[in-house]
Amino acid sequence: MNWEANVRKVVPYTPGEQPKIKNIIKLNTxxxxxxxxxxxxxxxxxxxxxxxxxxxxxxxxxxxDAIADYYNVDKKNVFVGVGSDDVLAMAFLAFFNSEKPVLFPDITYSFYDVWAQLYRIPYRQVPLKDDFTIDVDDYTGYGAGGSKASDEQKKEGCGGIVIANPNAPTGVFLGLSAIEKIVADNRDVVVIVDEAYVDFGAESALPLINKYDNLLVVQTFSKSRSMAGMRIGYAFGSEKLIKYLSDVKFSFNSYTMNMPSLELGALAIADKEYFEETRNKIIATRERTKVKLKELGFEFADSKTNFIFVKHPQRSGKEIFDALRQRNIIVRRWDIERISEYLRISIGTDEEMDQLIKALKEELKKC
Amino acid sequence: MNWEANVRKVVPYTPGEQPKIKNIIKLNTxxxxxxxxxxxxxxxxxxxxxxxxxxxxxxxxxxxDAIADYYNVDKKNVFVGVGSDDVLAMAFLAFFNSEKPVLFPDITYSFYDVWAQLYRIPYRQVPLKDDFTIDVDDYTGYGAGGSKASDEQKKEGCGGIVIANPNAPTGVFLGLSAIEKIVADNRDVVVIVDEAYVDFGAESALPLINKYDNLLVVQTFSKSRSMAGMRIGYAFGSEKLIKYLSDVKFSFNSYTMNMPSLELGALAIADKEYFEETRNKIIATRERTKVKLKELGFEFADSKTNFIFVKHPQRSGKEIFDALRQRNIIVRRWDIERISEYLRISIGTDEEMDQLIKALKEELKKC
Known part of the structure; x- marks a missing residue:
């Protein structure tokens, strides 16, 4: 027998490209x-x-302490990790140990099924509605609380739930009352709400952690705090939930966060004024970009994030992607059937978005 | 049913104390x-x-690239992580998926059994000999190569092997020919050699990776490179082994290393001269300290690391530990039966070790 027989073989997540060339407009991550x-x-x-x-x-x-201060919660309700990916990976390992499937949307952050496969967690991908919104009924009726799931689904049960809110790559936001309904109806499993993009105009489920001890709310410094390069993520939950998560983290690596992350992260989060200023600039640029994209005929669901998920009725996603790439503008696209015609465009500066719009205008004029 | 039923409950590793008070002599980590x-x-x-x-x-x-350059290996043979703990945690997850037990010594780095428990990997702790050395025969005879394991052991089999070399907290080094014997005799499983302390006078198994594709050699920036606070670990192995390990890492977190770690780590490893100078100073201080500890009646196996694992025939480990702590000198001690009388003393500067010796001398005079 060869040693390879005992290897955990996986199909890893593919991160967005980090090109080393300069002079590109990078709207892909x-x-x-x-x-x-x-x-x-x-x-x-x-x-x-x-x-x-x-x-x-x-x-x-x-x-x-800095995160607890900023959000006005007790430090016992706070967990930190090497980006929200690290926090989520630990949470999957800590909380999803049922034989019933963990539920998450079919179109969502594409790391969820990778973690499930890594840890051999059963999962079921629940289709979003045609307009990319989540049907709350798909996530209720598994426990004692409700009865809206199909008989087959009820029989299968649910080992946990993960919702990206706003969702990625769609940008669509699910209201807090819907989130609460899902959490309240699934008290026998952990519900993770992944709020990587929440600061760009959506509403956080953080206030619910005191009411529901099965809720984990995950956020990150990578988007609204401009520190993707430092790898800082964090989560809020009941003291009990955070304790279980910390035990797993301390069984994995005692020191996941290095000194610069700890020190610079604490300083960054304390500056509320700068945070408000920059996120408001990004929101304004996004709204301005939406108007211009609409003028060019693009279609998209409303976005509460720092990206817009668009398609054009006359041109294929691949075609536009390649044309932009030729002009040194990088956006993101997936070869996944349901979204293969879409492009996810990150919100840069006004100047970068103007260049994007100019490029799109020229390309759409062709043929 | 409560959500806690599906939580992965673990007993985490306890790292050495990182006291926030100043003016201490910290010889515990x-x-x-x-x-x-x-x-x-x-x-x-x-x-x-x-x-x-x-x-x-x-x-x-x-x-x-910097690590590959320094060690003159191909970059396809190199893996990096957030300290060697992260590298080892990923390696346990990637390689130890057999139903047979993974083998490691009873007295060794106390994270090995924590990882095994976290991932529900069966394991067997093999007692060190009375002098804290490893009996190679305990790790051979499981596969086709040898026949020295007991019938019971052979029946149980082996799902992998982890050897800290030099071992911790004993400081004892196992020669390279013995390591090779273990690796060669267990070609059907992965053998991890954890060389966190190898730079202080021991010999690395790195040259063996070209001969044995089942060997993973793990090292760290935390000791000989003075960068524990930056969290940088690395490993060498066959291209195939590193590819499997990378796949698991990319299924866990795409970006584990932050920008300062990458940049400063690359600079640090390139400075061979400084590395030689500081490790030679530590080796000299260690040898000098051994002489003085022996004069005070301490007993210890020879150490090839930046610590010495000592006991005193007349005084209990706990007693000496507490007395040093009173004097603001912190060393490390475990409440584990076989080593409860021992103290692990890290090698600091000459001045720090002089203060330690002075304190020990005064304490031993008492009663």
Whole structure:
């Protein structure tokens, strides 16, 4: 027998391209076009790198405290990790150990099924409605609370739920009352609400954590906090939930967050004014871009995120993608049947979006 | 049914204390007493934090290339992670999926059984000999190659092997020919050699990766490279082994290494001269400390690491530990039967070790 027989073989997630060439307009990974809060640049110059010889604080207290302060919650309700991917990966491992399938939409963050496969968690992908909205009835009726699931679904049951809200790559937001209905109806499993994009105009489920101890709300520094390069994610939940999650994290790696992440993350989140200023700029650019895309005939659901998920009735997604790429403008596209005609366009600066619109206008004139 | 029924309940690893008080002599977590290579301090002042708004390179190429260059291997043989803990955690998940037990010593890095429990991997802890050395015969005879395991052991079989070399917390080194014997005799499973402390005078199994595609050699920046606070670990293996490990990593988190880790890690490893200078200083301090500890009556196996694992025939481990703590000197001790009388003392500067020796001398005079 060969050693390869015991290898966990997986099909990994494919991240968006990070090209090393300069002079491109990069609208493919929902990065923030503005730099991190000014205190980050100031503090880094004062770094005493001799501190790096020591291990970082395993409890991440400086960062946890800063997040707890900002959101006005107890630090026992806060968990931090190496980007929200790390937080979500730990949560899947910690909470989804049922033989019943975990539920999430068919069109959503494409890492969910990768984690499920990695940990051999059964899962069922629930189709979004035609307009890419979530039907709450698809996620209720499994436990004692409701009865709207089909007989077959009820028989199969539910081992947990993951909802990206706003959803990705669609950008569509599900209202808080719908989220609460799902959480309330599934008290016997953990419900994860992945709010990577919540700061661009949507509403967080954070206030619900005190009412529902089975709710985990996950957020990130990668989008609205301009710190994708630092890898900082965080989550809110009941003290009990966070304790279980921390136990799994401490069984995996005691020190996941390095010193710069802890220190610079804590400084960045404290600057509420800069955060409001930059996210409002991005929201304004998004709304302005929506108008122009509509003028060009693009179709899209309303987006509450820092991207817009568009298709054009006359031109294929692949065609537009390739044409933009030729002009050094990179957007994101998936070879997935239901969304193969769509492009996900991140919101950059006004200038970048003007160049995008100009390029699209020229391309659409062709033939 | 409550959601807690599906939680993965674990007993996490307990890291060494990271006290926030100043003016202590910290000899409890095997940190390097010297700062990182000078280029780290220079480069950090020049950081353009606006880069942080973007995701880091998921392939970690700047760091992987620097490690490949330094060790003169192909980059396809190199894997990097958030400290060697992250590398080892991924390796356990990727490679140990047999129903047969993974083998490691009873006294070794106490994270191995935690990972095994986290992932529900069966394992067997093999007792070290009385002098804390490894009996190679305990790790051979499972496959086609040998026949030295007991009938019962052979029946049970082996799903993989993990050897810390030099071992922790004993400091004892197993020669390369013995390591090769273990790897060669277990070609049907993956053998991990965890070399966190190898740079302080031991010999690496790295040259064996070309001969044995089932060997993973794990190292770290946390000890000999003075960068515990940055969380950088790495591993060497056959191209096939590294590919499987990378697939699992990319199924967990695309971007585990943040920008400062990648950039500063690459700079640090390139400075061979500084590395040689500081590790030689630590080796010299260790040898000097051994002489003084022996004069005080301490007993210990020879150490090839940046710590010494000692006991005193007249005084209990707990008693000495507490007395040092009173004097603001922190060492490490475990409440594990076989080693409860031992203290693991990290090698600091000459001055720190002089203060330790002075404190021990005074304490041993008492009663």
């Amino acid at each position: 929902n990065e923030n076009p503005y730099p991190p809060a000014p205190a980050v640049a100031e503090r880094i110059k004062e770094t005493d790198v001799s501190d790096y010889r020591k291990y970082p604080d395993p409890t991440c207290s400086v960062l946890v | 095997n940190e390097n007493p010297y700062p990182p290579a000078p280029a780290v301090a220079e480069r950090i002042k020049e950081t353009d934090v606006s880069d942080y708004r973007k995701y880091p390179d998921p392939t970690c190429s700047v760091l992987v």
